[in-house]
Amino acid sequence: MLDNQFRLCMLTGDNFADWREKALLTLGCMDLDLAIRVDEPAALTDFSTLEEKAQYERWERSNHLSLMLIKANVSKSIRDSILDNGNVKDYLKAIEDQFVSSEKALESTLMGQLYSLKYSGGKGVREHIMRM
Template structure:
């Protein structure tokens, strides 16, 4: 029960992570066997035949006694483990999900129904994962190329328990990783596409890390894959040359554009008033 705090609450869209934590808790508690092993079946009691004398009948009962005792021990062990595991599971699920699941006699049956409800009827989460895989791009920052590829591999792995038809094959995952890399890796991607054979995800990680290390070495130890395209802001005190003069500079620029009399409007070019008093 000390593992209960480490298990995320099952909301429906995090089934894979929830099930992984639940399985780990069962292994730590040494009750993981209860998920797959059926409940023990009571042995058939001996029957006294018409031809059995007292000695034979007593021997049958004596031989059956240890079998009955073993069943009682194993059955009680199974009942207790099922009870504890089902209580553990129900305390890690949202109330709405618990209420929608019918009563189960074993923890294995309960887990099967939960999986069916969370992965069989939900199409939104797989769609989100596939979309994220397609649009994923490596931008550097605080994460290295290894973490980027492992994150994509983890997203692909989440699709496998949901639907066998949605599983991302290793070769396709490698191509998705290639497509997510910035232009600095363009030559490397071209060389991979032209080379014979395919790579698995482990070799892809190793080769990409080596390539990134070479790029960093050639750029002084750091790389910025995303450039800031924001326009620079200029102020009057800046030494640069702004595209348009501001304030007094603009007024002086307009005054130098054409000769005007002292009382001539700079807007309508008529004399007798200034621009700030212009009726136009």
């Protein structure tokens, strides 16, 4: 069983950086990160060797279990907005792209508020500084 510091928390929107770090650590500790570290192997054919078949099966298992673990720890509102093509690496990238754009929009809004904030003289300088 994983220690509390490695327990994967629910991704709710404001904890993306911590969630991503813990998700990758958890998958690594459980030896399920193969699908994240390695690209999907070529599709199996009638001429595939036993080693190629075994490698593909390891990758497929890693991909499937990693995707299940990640989806189970993403809030439903976020999960519904992420396109799932069945590949854990693409799913993580889609989550990251969504949060990078959200963080940039929030940063822009907060910077705009900071630049436009004027001292009104009403409640004192301390109150104005605390609002900033």
